[in-house]
Amino acid sequence: MNRGKFSALVVGAADEGLEALLGQCGVTVTGAPDRGQAVTRLAESLFDLVLVPTTADPATLAEVALLSEACPDTPVVAFGADEPEQTVAALRAGASEYLVWPSRLPTVALSVAAATARARSAAGTLPPTTESGLIGSSPQLAAARATLARVAAGSATVLVRGETGTGKELAARAIHSQSPRRDAPFLKVHTPAVPDALLESELFGYEKGAFTGATARKPGRIELAEGGTLFLDEIGEVSPMMQAKLLRLIQDREYERLGGTRTLRADIRVVAATHRDLEHLVETGAFREDLFYRLNVVSVWLPPLRARREDIAVIALHYLERFGAANGGRSTLDDSALRLLEAERWPGNVRQLVNVIERLVLLCPSPHIGADDVRRSLVEQLEFFTQSVPDRAAVAVPVSEPSLEAAPTSAPAALSPPQLAEMHFSSAVRPLKEEVRRTELRAITKALQHAKGNRALAARLLGVSRRTLYTKLEELGIE
Numbered sequence: 001m002n003r004g005k006f007s008a009l010v011v012g013a014a015d016e017g018l019e020a021l022l023g024q025c026g027v028t029v030t031g032a033p034d035r036g037q038a039v040t041r042l043a044e045s046l047f048d049l050v051l052v053p054t055t056a057d058p059a060t061l062a063e064v065a066l067l068s069e070a071c072p073d074t075p076v077v078a079f080g081a082d083e084p085e086q087t088v089a090a091l092r093a094g095a096s097e098y099l100v101w102p103s104r105l106p107t108v109a110l111s112v113a114a115a116t117a118r119a120r121s122a123a124g125t126l127p128p129t130t131e132s133g134l135i136g137s138s139p140q141l142a143a144a145r146a147t148l149a150r151v152a153a154g155s156a157t158v159l160v161r162g163e164t165g166t167g168k169e170l171a172a173r174a175i176h177s178q179s180p181r182r183d184a185p186f187l188k189v190h191t192p193a194v195p196d197a198l199l200e201s202e203l204f205g206y207e208k209g210a211f212t213g214a215t216a217r218k219p220g221r222i223e224l225a226e227g228g229t230l231f232l233d234e235i236g237e238v239s240p241m242m243q244a245k246l247l248r249l250i251q252d253r254e255y256e257r258l259g260g261t262r263t264l265r266a267d268i269r270v271v272a273a274t275h276r277d278l279e280h281l282v283e284t285g286a287f288r289e290d291l292f293y294r295l296n297v298v299s300v301w302l303p304p305l306r307a308r309r310e311d312i313a314v315i316a317l318h319y320l321e322r323f324g325a326a327n328g329g330r331s332t333l334d335d336s337a338l339r340l341l342e343a344e345r346w347p348g349n350v351r352q353l354v355n356v357i358e359r360l361v362l363l364c365p366s367p368h369i370g371a372d373d374v375r376r377s378l379v380e381q382l383e384f385f386t387q388s389v390p391d392r393a394a395v396a397v398p399v400s401e402p403s404l405e406a407a408p409t410s411a412p413a414a415l416s417p418p419q420l421a422e423m424h425f426s427s428a429v430r431p432l433k434e435e436v437r438r439t440e441l442r443a444i445t446k447a448l449q450h451a452k453g454n455r456a457l458a459a460r461l462l463g464v465s466r467r468t469l470y471t472k473l474e475e476l477g478i479e
Contacts, residue, residue, distance in 0.1 A: 006048040006112060011038045011063070018051075018079070018101065021108045035063050042071045046470055049112065051099070054080040054090050061093045068094030074467075077111055082216045091224055092185060100216040109213065133174060134167050135318055135350075136311030140303040144171070151298045152178035157250055159235075159295045160273040162302030165351030168273035169233065171300060175271055176229040184228030187221050192237040199242055201258050210259025222255060222266050229269045235295065236276030236287065247291045270295075305346040305353065312342045312353065319354050320369075323361040331361050336371035344378065355463040362461070363450055380446060441476050444469070448478075 006027045010019070011034070019029045030047070032038035038050065050067055054060040060080075068076045078090035079099035087098045099111040134141060151158050152175045160168045169188065176186045194202050201210075205220030222230060232238075238246065249255050253266045272295050281287035305312060316333060324331040333341075346352055356377055364373050443462060451457035459469040 007046070008049050008051055008112075009038060009041060009047045010051045011035060011067070012053045015053075015101075018108075021103075021105050022051075022112070024105055025109045025112050027112060035066060038067060039071075042067075042074065046466055047071075047074055050074055050076045052076060052078050052095070053101075054078045054086060054095075056083075056086060061089055064090055064093040064095050084217065084219070087216075088219055088224060091219070098218065103215055104213070134170055134302075135315050136308060137314065138303075138308035138311045140308045141311060144300060144302055145174075147298075147300050148174050149178060151175060151300070153180070155269055156297045157269070157295055158271045158298045158300060160271065160300050160302065162273075162275065163304045163349055164275050165349030166302040166304060167350055168275075168302060169231065171302060172229070172231045172233075172271040172273060176231075176269075179229070179269065181228050181269060185225050186229045186231065187225040188231040188233060189221050190233045191242075192234050196239050196242070199238075200245065203242075204245070204255050204257055206258035207260040210257070214259065217257070220257065222249065222268060223264070225268045227267055229271055232270065232272040234274055234276075235272040236274040236278055236281060240286075240288070243288045243291050247288060247294060250291070250294045305349045309342050312344075312346075313338050315350060315353055316341055316357055319357040320361065323358050324367070327361055329367055331364070331367045331369055333369050333374075334371070337369055337374045340371050340374045340378075352463075359461050362457070380443075437476070440472060441478075444472060444476065444478065 006025070007030065008022060008027045009030050009032055010022075011032050013033070022029050027048075030041065030045075032041055041047075042050070050071060052060070052064050052067060054064060064076060064078050075096040076094060077097040077099055078093075078095035079101040080086055080090070082100045087100075090098050097111045099108065134145060148171055158172075158175060160171045162168055172188075173186060176182060189199075189203060191199065201218070201220065203220050203222055205218050205223055206214050208214055208217050232246070235246075245255070249266060250270050253268075254263050255266060256263055278287055278292050278296075282289045282292050305315075316338065320331050320333055341353070341356075348355075356374075360369050360373060360377055363377070444458070447458040447461045448455070450461060455469060455473075456466055459466045462469065464472075
């Protein structure tokens with residue numbers, strides 16, 4: 001796969017003008033006459049974006065929503081007439097971009113770049129997998145839920161804090177769903193996934209002529225969230241320039257579109273989340289102190305899974321039932337397997353536990369899952385993206401574990417003790433990038449073997465998106 005070019009699936013009747021401009025942008029176009037064909041082709045092949053024509057007919061907006069749900073890893077770009085109401089409706093239906101058509105080359109290129117940049121930046125980021133809220137009955141989680149319920153009724157800015165995988169987006173959605181704004185939009189901006197050059201226009205929108213290719217006014221996420229909640233995920237990653245702009249938004253509820261002169265009012269509630277130590281970032285000058293105090297009006301701390309071990313079995317059994325039903329069967333976990341899960345450190349928290357349970361349901365030859373099955377899954381699981389490898393002293397690594405480099409079984413007798421030590425060190429320690437590459441290669445190869453070459457299933461086993469897997473396959477030279 002050549003990642004230097006983009007691939008697009010265009011739904012509906014072919015438009016030679018659009019296809020020609022996409023070709024000039026480096027996009028390879030595949031057509032699908034209708035939504036049914038589009039869903040089939042999305043299941044068979046990987047595309048960088050999907051383009052869907054929209055009109056004033058609500059049925060076209062329904063197509064945007066259905067395709068957004070069918071391919072959550074792929075950005076959907078709606079295109080149609082220069083109508084502000086139609087633009088807003090398409091974006092609220094799930095489109096990541098709205099392209100005014102007919103347009104010139106710069107506008108098409110900008111829409112393609114914006115959509116694909118966000119998707120590729122977020123490729124390694126796993127979305128929350130639970131749809132039923134924060135699961136568990138531990139005192140720590142009960143206290144967090146009680147705080148969420150208390151703050152939901154108000155309008156104060158809320159800062160949700162916790163480690164990766166603890167459910168910060170779920171907490172933000174819980175605040176919105178219990179608030180007076182529940183019937184208005186809830187819009188999320190995952191700030192690390194949007195390049196700095198695009199984040200300002202993404203949040204604030206832009207006016208026609210604001211920059212080359214801006215041939216029509218585009219509303220930003222703030223405007224689209226009017227009356228509802230704007231969720232700023234991983235706020236600790238925002239650049240100093242954007243921190244200043246967000247301070248004004250949160251403090252005064254005022255902003256301007258990019259290239260605009262009119263000050264707009266924002267009737268929104270801001271909920272932010274971070275896993276970073278913002279106090280430390282303030283001390284080092286990496287985060288504005290005034291913005292921190294504006295965000296930190298109310299803090300909600302989500303406990304890590306290791307601090308509420310009594311919830312591990314509840315979560316595991318919940319997802320065991322859910323994934324078993326989704327895969328046409330019913331799985332069970334014996335007591336020894338549950339005890340092994342409860343003894344784990346879970347550096348990836350609930351997200352990691354859910355991933356392990358799904359893999360167990362998919363891969364175990366028997367619906368009855370025992371301790372050996374859990375132990376094997378824990379050994380095979382890879383957590384090198386954002387977390388350190390937990391201490392697994394009590395977990396036996398299979399003797400058959402493949403090795404990419406044979407270690408010497410014995411050393412020449414003529415070597416001195418210091419030379420022996422040096423030889424052992426050089427064979428056991430390699431540059432970090434090389435170690436990561438070898439670990440990635442081993443994990444991906446093993447996942448593809450388990451999945452019998454099915455790359456979509458292999459991506460799910462590894463806990464990454466298909467886009468991340470395809471990128472890694474190319475980087476590692478795997479055909």
